[in-house]
Amino acid sequence: MVEAVTSNTATSRINAGSTMLASNFETFLSLLTAQLRNQDPLSPVDSNQFTAQLTQMAGVEQQLLTNELLKSMLSAQGVGGLNEAANYIGKDATAVWSATKVKDGEATWSYELGANATSARLQILNSAGAVVWEGDAPNKTTGVHDFTWDGGTEDGVYTLKITAKDAAGKALDAQVLTRGRISGVEMYDGEAYLTVGNSILPLSTVIALEEARTSNTATS
Structure with missing residues (x-):
């Protein structure tokens, strides 16, 4: 390597x-x-x-x-x-990033499907890599969807994974996203990291930026 x-x-x-x-x-x-x-x-x-x-x-x-x-x-x-x-502080960001912290017993992610899926399975892993929850994705249509997990009884960093398939059982393009307001910037080992919601993620993972909306509500 x-x-x-x-x-x-x-x-x-x-x-x-x-x-x-x-x-x-x-x-x-x-x-x-x-x-x-x-x-x-x-x-x-x-x-x-x-x-x-x-x-x-x-x-x-x-x-x-x-x-x-x-x-x-x-x-x-x-x-x-x-x-x-x-300069990005205060903007709404979308990043290809799957790790976030549990806050008040909840953790929120987004996921994106490249096409309508017959099956879409979600898994949540703790910091040790163990699966602590799994279940069907609430929305299996093409596009970006939000997902909130309320089973975080223990604080820590959790990661979401998604596996999606079509009617023929073929794997579909799917990815986990982090979306939210950028509230801070830090430097780690020469690279800029952004605070987005309860996540700290590399600037290089951001794929979209928007001017902050007056209300930033999300459905799950």
Whole structure:
């Protein structure tokens, strides 16, 4: 599996690389100075070799400057991402996200069906991945539907899953959504996360944004 590179991990790698380059740079200068000091006057360092060594030294110095520039760019990117995401506060969002917290014994999701389904089964899993409830979806027609579960006797994060089939038993396109008003923005590991209802989800999962409506009621 390829490790995802975030701004934090990238900065860490740049810092490590800069430390190594700086150490090599100092070592190179020391060796070059010692070489010039102790060279045989009757057989001095070849000018071409000396020029090549100076070119290498300049390359190391340029890499150090490049690393500092990359760090500055990553830092600015993080601040810019937070400022940009903050513009979404107050808007109504729809995200492909299935995890939410139970509040007052309830948890609310939405689900979308790509076509009319003959069967549509919902499952709710707790944070340990165990199924704590399952049953038929209340609406099996094409489109987006809301679903509220009132069996959350224990606080925590729960995840909704859906499986839908047509009359021939063929699987239908279906996905779980989180919908609601964006009330906050946070940065985690260089990525912007939004607070939508009782969910905290990555900005990258948002598929729709709308101007906030005066009333944001949902049916289940």
